[in-house]
Amino acid sequence: MSEPRHFLSLLDLSPEELDRLIDRAIELKRLQHAGTPHASLPGRVLGMIFEKSSTRTRVSFEAGMTQLGGSGMFLSSRDTQLGRGEPIEDTARVLSRMVDCIMIRTFEHEKVERFAEYSRVPVINGLTDLVHPCQLLADMQTYREHRGSIAGRTVAWVGDGNNMCHSYINAARQFDFRLRIACPEGFDPDPDILAAAGARCEILRDPMQAADGADLVVTDTWVSMGQEEEKAQRQAVFGAYKVTREMMAAAAPDALFMHCLPAYRGMEVEAEVLDAPDSVVWDEAENRLHAQKALLEFLLGAG
Ligand code: CP
Numbered sequence: 001m002s003e004p005r006h007f008l009s010l011l012d013l014s015p016e017e018l019d020r021l022i023d024r025a026i027e028l029k030r031l032q033h034a035g036t037p038h039a040s041l042p043g044r045v046l047g048m049i050f051e052k053s054s055t056r057t058r059v060s061f062e063a064g065m066t067q068l069g070g071s072g073m074f075l076s077s078r079d080t081q082l083g084r085g086e087p088i089e090d091t092a093r094v095l096s097r098m099v100d101c102i103m104i105r106t107f108e109h110e111k112v113e114r115f116a117e118y119s120r121v122p123v124i125n126g127l128t129d130l131v132h133p134c135q136l137l138a139d140m141q142t143y144r145e146h147r148g149s150i151a152g153r154t155v156a157w158v159g160d161g162n163n164m165c166h167s168y169i170n171a172a173r174q175f176d177f178r179l180r181i182a183c184p185e186g187f188d189p190d191p192d193i194l195a196a197a198g199a200r201c202e203i204l205r206d207p208m209q210a211a212d213g214a215d216l217v218v219t220d221t222w223v224s225m226g227q228e229e230e231k232a233q234r235q236a237v238f239g240a241y242k243v244t245r246e247m248m249a250a251a252a253p254d255a256l257f258m259h260c261l262p263a264y265r266g267m268e269v270e271a272e273v274l275d276a277p278d279s280v281v282w283d284e285a286e287n288r289l290h291a292q293k294a295l296l297e298f299l300l301g302a303g
C-alpha cells in the first residue's frame with residue numbers, strides 16, 4: 001500500500017501543486033455556480049473529527065463532499081471514544097480502514113502529526129494551535145480572483161502571532177510574497193516558523209507602519225479557541241492592533257481586507273472595515289468550499 005499524501009501544513013504541497021490546486025478551485029467554483037454536476041469522488045467518505053467548535057470548516061467540508069458525490073461524517077470528540085481516552089494512534093488505525101480521508105481540528109499540532117503517521121488514508125489539518133492551512137487555500141484563491149497573482153505583493157498581518165499568522169508565514173514562502181507582521185511584544189509568531197521564511201517576513205510593532213502601502217491587510221481574533229481564560233488580559237494588550245479605517249487608508253489604494261472569521265466587530269477590526277467594499281471576507285468564507293473540494297480531489301487522486 002503506497003503512503004498517502006497528507007495536508008497538515010501548506011509546506012506539504014509544492015508551490016506548483018498549490019497553484020494548480022487554486023486553478024482547480026476556481027474551476028470548481030465556476031461549475032458549482034453554473035449548476036454543473038461535478039461528482040468526481042462518488043461513494044468516498046470523509047471522516048471529520050472536531051475537538052474544537054466550527055461553522056465554516058464543518059459546513060464546507062461536509063457540503064463539499066456531498067457535491068463531489070461522496071459524504072462527510074461529523075465526529076465530535078465528545079461523542080466518540082476519543083473523548084474517553086482511546087489513543088489517537090488506535091483511532092487513526094481504525095478510522096482509516098473505514099473512510100477514504102480524515103480531517104481533524106484539534107489543539108496540539110503534534111496530535112495531527114501522530115494521527116497521520118498511523119493513518120492509511122490522507123489526513124487534513126482543519127486547524128490546530130499551530131497552523132490553519134485550509135484557510136490559506138481559500139485566502140490565496142480569493143486574492144487571485146480579485147487582484148491576480150500575489151507573488152511579489154506585500155501583506156500586512158495585524159494582531160496575534162497565532163495559528164493564522166503562522167500559516168501566512170508559510171504562505172509567504174509558498175506563494176512568494178512579503179509579509180509584515182505587526183504584533184505586540186510577547187505575542188510574536190513561533191521563531192522557527194518565522195526564521196524558515198527568511199527575509200520575506202519581518203516583525204514590526206507599529207501596525208500603521210505594517211499597513212503602509214500594503215496590498216492586503218489581514219487580521220484574526222485576539223482570543224483563539226482554547227485561550228478563553230486570557231480574554232481580558234489579551235483585550236488589554238491588543239487595543240492598538242485593531243484594523244481601522246485609517247489603517248486601510250494607509251494601505252495601497254486597491255488593498256483588500258481579509259479575516260478568516262469569526263470576527264469580533266469593534267475588537268480586532270472596526271465594523272466599517274469588515275463591511276467595506278474592499279473587505280472580501282465573505283468570498284474568503286465561500287472559497288473554503290471550493291478550495292477544499294480541490295484539495296480533496298488532489299489527495300484522493302481525482303479531478
Ligand atoms: N475560519 C474558520 O475556520 O471558521 P470556523 O471556525 O467556523 O470553521
Ligand code: NVA
Nearest residue numbers: 162220224225260261
Ligand atoms: N485563530 C483562531 C482561528 C479561528 C478560525 C482560532 O484558532 O480560534
